[in-house]
Amino acid sequence: MSVGIKIKDAVKKYGQNTVIPDLSLNIRNGELFTLLGPSGCGKTTLLRMIAGFNSIEGGEFYFNDKQINTMDPGKRNIGMVFQNYAIFPNMSVRKNVEFGLKTKKVPPETIKEETDKFLKLVHVDQYADRMPDRLSGGQQQRVALARALVIRPDVLLMDEPLSNLDAKLRVEMRTVIKNIQRDVGITTVYVTHDQEEAMAISDRIAVMKDGVIHHCGKPKDIYQRPADLFVATFIGKSNLLKARFLTESGRHYLEFLNGYRVPFEKVLKNAPDQSDVVVSARPEELLVHPAGENAPKEGLRAVISDSVFLGLNTHYFVKLETGEEAEVIQESRIDSLLPPGSKIILTLNVEKANAFDAQTTKSIMEGVNNSTDAPAEAVNGEEG
């Protein structure tokens, strides 16, 4: 039976070093939940706390209503898949999958039936008698998955399971894992630092930094409505442009440094009227218009520094007259690749843009420019 996981005020320290200061999280029964964040942010530590491999310095962990804090790892009924395959090299594929059932003293006929079923589920049934060294990396990870699932765990924990695979196989295996997880319906906690993998595979994602969850939500919400600038810049590419948030005759506007003004209907928490803000805009939400008679009168004037044609899309790297820089992605049009030096006007698809109070995001802006990187306070995020 799959369970929901509840974590309340979890604290983890290694000696004097607090890695997770105070973390609370609810993972729903049956969902594929991803912990995503840069190296060292505490993803593996949190996963190991759920598994019971790490001591915890505070907080409560529950599987459904049952508190598991003091329960032995072996009693938690958890299946695990890690990056370094972790299948037994001296056992055939079948023996690897049978292993957990044998230790549970399951009757032999059930072992055969269940093993066959899970070998088929992960599509390695034709290799049942092979030794692991005669399997590809992807096949080995499938065996690891079958071995983890065959014991019918309540929770599946996966720590960077695809990171040893080549890029193409990684993409293929995302779909394999997602489909199997959905078929089996098992609550899964998945750790990765690869934001594209997280977006592709997850029902929900927690974006972490320094042991703190900055945003927890569905992939689309995190991409479109990031809770703060860290999330906006960690998930996908965001252009950050300075502007002012102002209200006139009851309507809200963003006004960029060159005076370009766009109506902005979102409310900025903590941001008083006339405050400085940072606008984050995805490269596809800035629209390029060649300067000239047909160009919009209002916009951000810029010059193209570089253009990269990538087939379906063209990436333009542009310098604004304000000195700011941006990357813009446009669908390629055969007749109109704009060369470096071209003058353009950029307009903003403001519905898709986000703005953050510049005061609270100052340190993040510095982080973006490679200096300090303290977390910012969210001003318009949505909790998932």
Ligand SMILES: Nc1ncnc2c1ncn2[C@@H]1O[C@H](COP(=O)(O)OP(=O)(O)OP(=O)(O)O)[C@@H](O)[C@H]1O
């Ligand atoms: N056994 C340990 N003893 C001391 N410090 C540790 C130990 N394990 C992890 N840490 C520290 O705790 C922090 C979080 O590590 P953790 O492995 O959880 O990060 P992560 O987000 O999983 O990173 P990665 O993506 O690189 O695996 C890091 O600063 C790490 O150096």
